[in-house]
Amino acid sequence: MLRSSWQTHLNDRLAQRREAKLWRERPILEQVVRQRDFASNDYLGLSDDPRLAEAQAQGARRFGAGAGASHLVSGHLSPHHELEERLAELMGRPRALLFSTGYMANLGTLQALGDSHTQIYQDRLNHASLLDGAALAGARSRRFHHRDLGDLHRLLERTPADSRRLVVSDGVFSMDGDIADITGLARTCQQHDAWLMIDDAHGIGVLGEHGDGCVGQCYGTDQVPILVATLGKALGSAGAVVAGDELLIETLIQFARPYIYTTAQPPGVASATLRALDILATEPERRTRLHDNIHHFRAGAAALGLPLMPSTTPIQPLLLGTSTKVMAWRDTLASHGFLVGAIREPTVPRGQARLRLTLSARHTLNDIDALLDCLGELVSHEWQGAQGATNS
Numbered sequence: 001m002l003r004s005s006w007q008t009h010l011n012d013r014l015a016q017r018r019e020a021k022l023w024r025e026r027p028i029l030e031q032v033v034r035q036r037d038f039a040s041n042d043y044l045g046l047s048d049d050p051r052l053a054e055a056q057a058q059g060a061r062r063f064g065a066g067a068g069a070s071h072l073v074s075g076h077l078s079p080h081h082e083l084e085e086r087l088a089e090l091m092g093r094p095r096a097l098l099f100s101t102g103y104m105a106n107l108g109t110l111q112a113l114g115d116s117h118t119q120i121y122q123d124r125l126n127h128a129s130l131l132d133g134a135a136l137a138g139a140r141s142r143r144f145h146h147r148d149l150g151d152l153h154r155l156l157e158r159t160p161a162d163s164r165r166l167v168v169s170d171g172v173f174s175m176d177g178d179i180a181d182i183t184g185l186a187r188t189c190q191q192h193d194a195w196l197m198i199d200d201a202h203g204i205g206v207l208g209e210h211g212d213g214c215v216g217q218c219y220g221t222d223q224v225p226i227l228v229a230t231l232g233k234a235l236g237s238a239g240a241v242v243a244g245d246e247l248l249i250e251t252l253i254q255f256a257r258p259y260i261y262t263t264a265q266p267p268g269v270a271s272a273t274l275r276a277l278d279i280l281a282t283e284p285e286r287r288t289r290l291h292d293n294i295h296h297f298r299a300g301a302a303a304l305g306l307p308l309m310p311s312t313t314p315i316q317p318l319l320l321g322t323s324t325k326v327m328a329w330r331d332t333l334a335s336h337g338f339l340v341g342a343i344r345e346p347t348v349p350r351g352q353a354r355l356r357l358t359l360s361a362r363h364t365l366n367d368i369d370a371l372l373d374c375l376g377e378l379v380s381h382e383w384q385g386a387q388g389a390t391n392s
């Protein structure tokens with residue numbers, strides 16, 4: 001009886017998703033042709049760098065393939081600790097705490113800080129893990145209009161008197177590619193005795209003079225007390241850190257359940273990230289190449305009349321509108337070997353479906369031109385289709 005009611009319920013949910021044409025797929029890739037991969041977040045082209053693979057293998061040989069336990073039991077090994085120190089330095093903070101994924105870092109931070117006397121304000125376009133973290137905390141949550149300081153100010157003014165205020169924003173917005181106004185957010189928070197948390201998952205390694213992200217060494221802990229960075233994007237490995245002062249980090253160690261109750265990341269992964277940090281410091285030309293590539297793509301896409309969004313980061317979405325169109329373009333690009341992200345509701349609002357293209361230092365100008373050629377063909381087919389419809 002129980003089994004059949006579950007089957008009906010789940011089958012109905014899956015059928016609804018299929019009918020809405022929002023079915024999510026999970027392609028199995030034997031091998032990724034990185035030159036045609038415009039979908040990953042491997043912004044500096046480090047994920048398959050042999051130096052990271054070698055560091056990971058050495059770390060595994062020395063410390064084991066797995067950490068064997070959580071950080072507070074016996075899993076906090078010296079590569080983890082060294083990585084925390086190096087990341088704290090890069091991010092201009094006294095301390096940093098390593099989590100196994102960015103999703104867990106956000107869940108853990110919000111759960112440890114928030115409670116029913118916490119009012120959390122989130123940018124409307126924040127990453128899902130930030131929204132989920134506020135729910136896990138049992139905090140009161142409000143969303144302000146995207147990058148709208150006036151709206152945030154208005155909400156902060158109405159905070160109930162018995163609440164602590166926490167403002168949370170992505171640094172670089174993962175589906176739009178634009179950058180938060182950190183100076184404005186920090187000022188607004190100071191006016192209202194609020195703490196500010198920035199998730200710089202897509203900024204670390206990419207932005208800032210040292211690849212220190214959109215906050216990093218430019219803003220102190222008095223302006224941005226809580227700074228998150230993930231390690232599975234520009235840094236090419238996996239995991240995340242939360243950086244801040246002693247008080248924040250000790251609070252997380254004592255209270256963040258997604259930190260306390262999980263096995264530490266494999267030590268070889270930490271060793272690979274340490275190697276990535278060396279490369280970040282010694283090969284600044286990777287960042288230069290990445291920004292040249294962004295510029296080249298945007299100029300070519302604008303010339304084709306493609307629906308670019310105002311982004312100066314490696315995330316370059318094309319706002320196509322309907323999910324049907326997004327899937328058709330995605331499939332045509334795939335048939336030419338190009339991997340791009342197809343982003344539809346519920347990840348973005350209805351009517352704002354988009355191709356999410358990402359650029360990497362690994363791409364050459366020729367790789368980008370090949371992608372632009374294919375996009376150009378899609379535009380001209382569409383134009384011919386529209387002409388045909390008008391003439392008929």
Ligand code: PMP
Pocket residue numbers: 101102103104106127129170174199201202230231232239240
């Ligand atoms: N924050 C943002 C803004 C992200 O885009 C992502 C990943 N898509 C995460 C957090 C989660 O990071 P991870 O993949 O390491 O769990």
